[in-house]
Amino acid sequence: MTMMQRNIIMKILQIYCFLLVLDGAVPSLPVLTGPDMAYLGSKATFQCCAAVSSLPVTYRLMKSRHMVATVTRSRENHPAEFVITVTAAKEGSYHCMVTAGGNTTASNTLSCALDALSASGTRITSEPDPAVLYEGSRLVLSCDVVVESNLTYTWFFNRSTVTPKTSPSLRPAGSKLVVERVTSLHAGLYSCMTMARLKENRTSSSREVQVTVKVFLSQPRITFSISKESNGYGGNVTCWTSRGSPPASFYLLLDGEEVASFNATESMLVTFPVATAPARDMGTAQCRVKTEVQELQSETLTLVVVPVGGHVKVEVQYLYGADSKMAAAQLHCLTSRGTFPSFSWLLNNSVLLVEVHPRPHLQSAMSSTRYGLVDGGRSLILTMMDPGESGSYRCRVRDSFDDSSPWFESPAVRVQIIDATLTTTEIISISFCCFLLLVLVVGTVCVMKRMGDCRWANVSRATTTNSGSHLLPVTHSLTTQRKQSRATRINYDVHNQTLEIPVQQDAPIP
Numbered sequence: 143m144t145m146m147q148r149n150i151i152m153k154i155l156q157i158y159c160f161l162l163v164l165d166g167a168v169p170s171l172p173v174l175t176g177p178d179m180a181y182l183g184s185k186a187t188f189q190c191c192a193a194v195s196s197l198p199v200t201y202r203l204m205k206s207r208h209m210v211a212t213v214t215r216s217r218e219n220h221p222a223e224f225v226i227t228v229t230a231a232k233e234g235s236y237h238c239m240v241t242a243g244g245n246t247t248a249s250n251t252l253s254c255a256l257d258a259l260s261a262s263g264t265r266i267t268s269e270p271d272p273a274v275l276y277e278g279s280r281l282v283l284s285c286d287v288v289v290e291s292n293l294t295y296t297w298f299f300n301r302s303t304v305t306p307k308t309s310p311s312l313r314p315a316g317s318k319l320v321v322e323r324v325t326s327l328h329a330g331l332y333s334c335m336t337m338a339r340l341k342e343n344r345t346s347s348s349r350e351v352q353v354t355v356k357v358f359l360s361q362p363r364i365t366f367s368i369s370k371e372s373n374g375y376g377g378n379v380t381c382w383t384s385r386g387s388p389p390a391s392f393y394l395l396l397d398g399e400e401v402a403s404f405n406a407t408e409s410m411l412v413t414f415p416v417a418t419a420p421a422r423d424m425g426t427a428q429c430r431v432k433t434e435v436q437e438l439q440s441e442t443l444t445l446v447v448v449p450v451g452g453h454v455k456v457e458v459q460y461l462y463g464a465d466s467k468m469a470a471a472q473l474h475c476l477t478s479r480g481t482f483p484s485f486s487w488l489l490n491n492s493v494l495l496v497e498v499h500p501r502p503h504l505q506s507a508m509s510s511t512r513y514g515l516v517d518g519g520r521s522l523i524l525t526m527m528d529p530g531e532s533g534s535y536r537c538r539v540r541d542s543f544d545d546s547s548p549w550f551e552s553p554a555v556r557v558q559i560i561d562a563t564l565t566t567t568e569i570i571s572i573s574f575c576c577f578l579l580l581v582l583v584v585g586t587v588c589v590m591k592r593m594g595d596c597r598w599a600n601v602s603r604a605t606t607t608n609s610g611s612h613l614l615p616v617t618h619s620l621t622t623q624r625k626q627s628r629a630t631r632i633n634y635d636v637h638n639q640t641l642e643i644p645v646q647q648d649a650p651i652p
């Protein structure tokens with residue numbers, strides 16, 4: 143029952159009471175009206191009326207056997223009204239006693255339950271309202287109860303209780319949850335629950351509030367693509383932002399003039415078709431993205447389609463690991479012309495079937511298989527570095543938008559991969575161990591000699607001469623090896639620091 147329904151019922155009872163009084167003739171029992179539920183701390187009104195023949199009349203509001211309040215009326219048709227403040231102790235059964243002319247009659251009994259927090263009792267409010275706000279702004283959620291009293295508050299985020307462990311970035315303080323600078327991590331559903339500690343724990347939950355955190359735009363990016371269609375060529379200019387919340391308006395500018403627009407409501411990527419053809423200058427394109435708070439422009443892009451042509455060649459780059467071991471070889475296909483090239487690689491004149499890695503990242507290309515393609519197929523990476531990858535490599539290029547265009551082939555480049563031998567570090571380690579062993583053996587020999595044990599000395603001398611002859615040149619080269627190793631230590635993660643050794647390179651095969 144809502145408060146409103148209760149009020150209506152009370153009004154009906156009051157009218158009934160009034161009619162009863164007017165009807166005066168019929169002696170009947172007094173009638174007590176009042177709420178059957180009351181909020182803790184609120185005011186509850188009880189009314190008692192009776193048809194009496196003599197004045198004055200005294201009304202007493204009773205809770206069980208205890209008198210709560212008393213009112214005396216000296217005029218007719220004036221029911222008694224009792225206003226009480228609801229406390230935990232006020233819960234119980236009420237009736238009223240009417241005394242007139244020495245006669246006392248008792249009314250009906252009303253049960254008044256205490257409803258410190260009813261379903262409608264706990265409300266959640268947000269500031270701003272509605273809770274749609276940009277990252278970095280302040281969010282205040284309040285848990286409001288109709289009546290403030292001794293309550294405990296529990297906050298929920300995405301239906302789980304907010305604790306320092308589950309949501310370290312949320313610090314509720316009693317009835318308030320304040321986030322000074324919201325991030326997208328704060329987006330979700332919030333609600334609160336209040337609990338009054340009375341005889342039994344009464345809880346009341348608020349509705350849920352959806353907090354939406356809008357993300358600021360990043361600079362728009364622009365790309366241009368072309369495809370051959372049945373009746374000519376089709377071009378698309380694609381604009382997108384990697385960050386940013388919709389809705390946003392995207393505009394296409396050709397040579398500085400706005401030619402198209404689109405209101406994006408879901409995805410922050412918009413494609414505009416443009417008329418195009420190879421070898422035709424179509425000017426420059428630029429994207430503009432506008433939201434209610436931001437307006438950003440992309441870089442300008444020249445819309446030009448140059449067909450593939452001219453010379454094609456392959457360059458080889460060897461990549462070394464931290465241990466100076468040859469880790470991979472990267473073959474680059476270079477063309478002198480072509481804005482939309484499509485690449486293909488050949489080993490010993492047969493086409494290599496390798497998938498292009500979507501992300502141009504050396505590490506991911508290398509982790510999977512023997513060959514990896516990066517940079518849209520422009521670079522081929524030989525990953526295993528085993529002699530099976532040796533052979534003559536060649537790349538060929540044609541226009542990606544036209545499958546019927548001719549291939550332009552590079553001269554072949556021979557790549558020879560030699561079995562990895564001992565690395566510098568290993569040589570140093572082994573040399574050092576041997577050197578230690580030698581010192582140890584020589585030391586032992588000296589000690590033995592002093593002690594005069596001929597048998598032991600003989601054996602030791604034999605060992606010394608045997609290994610000594612091998613070891614001496616190695617230990618001698620220790621310093622030079624170390625110098626080399628320092629000079630060639632390169633991290634292959636860093637493209638710029640790779641060392642190019644022109645081993646067997648640029649040896650075209652007829």
Ligand SMILES: *[C@@H]1O[C@H](CO)[C@@H](O)[C@H](O)[C@H]1NC(C)=O
Pocket residue numbers: 195196242243244245
């Ligand atoms: C008291 O009640 C009795 C019986 O109900 C009735 O006869 C009498 O008149 C009443 N007295 C007064 C003063 O109303």
Ligand SMILES: *[C@@H]1O[C@H](CO)[C@@H](O)[C@H](O)[C@H]1NC(C)=O
Pocket residue numbers: 292339
């Ligand atoms: C609130 O409740 C606690 C424990 O239930 C009690 O110790 C405290 O006195 C109460 N405070 C008020 C203002 O009623």
Ligand SMILES: *[C@@H]1O[C@H](CO)[C@@H](O)[C@H](O)[C@H]1NC(C)=O
Pocket residue numbers: 300327329330331
């Ligand atoms: C909370 O729920 C929303 C969906 O309402 C979801 O997008 C968001 O990632 C969730 N956040 C966390 C931290 O779980």
Ligand SMILES: *[C@@H]1O[C@H](CO)[C@@H](O)[C@H](O)[C@H]1NC(C)=O
Pocket residue numbers: 339341342343
């Ligand atoms: C009320 O809740 C408190 C704290 O959660 C608990 O200690 C107490 O036992 C509960 N009382 C009842 C009657 O459930």
Ligand SMILES: *[C@@H]1O[C@H](CO)[C@@H](O)[C@H](O)[C@H]1NC(C)=O
Pocket residue numbers: 367368369376377378413415
């Ligand atoms: C251009 O976009 C349309 C629609 O998104 C698509 O069907 C078409 O294949 C695209 N053309 C090119 C060249 O990307």
Ligand SMILES: *[C@@H]1O[C@H](CO)[C@@H](O)[C@H](O)[C@H]1NC(C)=O
Pocket residue numbers: 391403404405
């Ligand atoms: C985009 O929305 C704006 C108002 O926000 C409206 O004026 C404009 O016409 C819309 N553009 C398109 C292409 O729907």
Ligand SMILES: *[C@@H]1O[C@H](CO)[C@@H](O)[C@H](O)[C@H]1NC(C)=O
Pocket residue numbers: 489490530531532533534
């Ligand atoms: C390619 O040919 C060379 C000789 O021309 C040969 O040594 C090499 O093993 C061949 N490679 C492959 C992968 O067939």
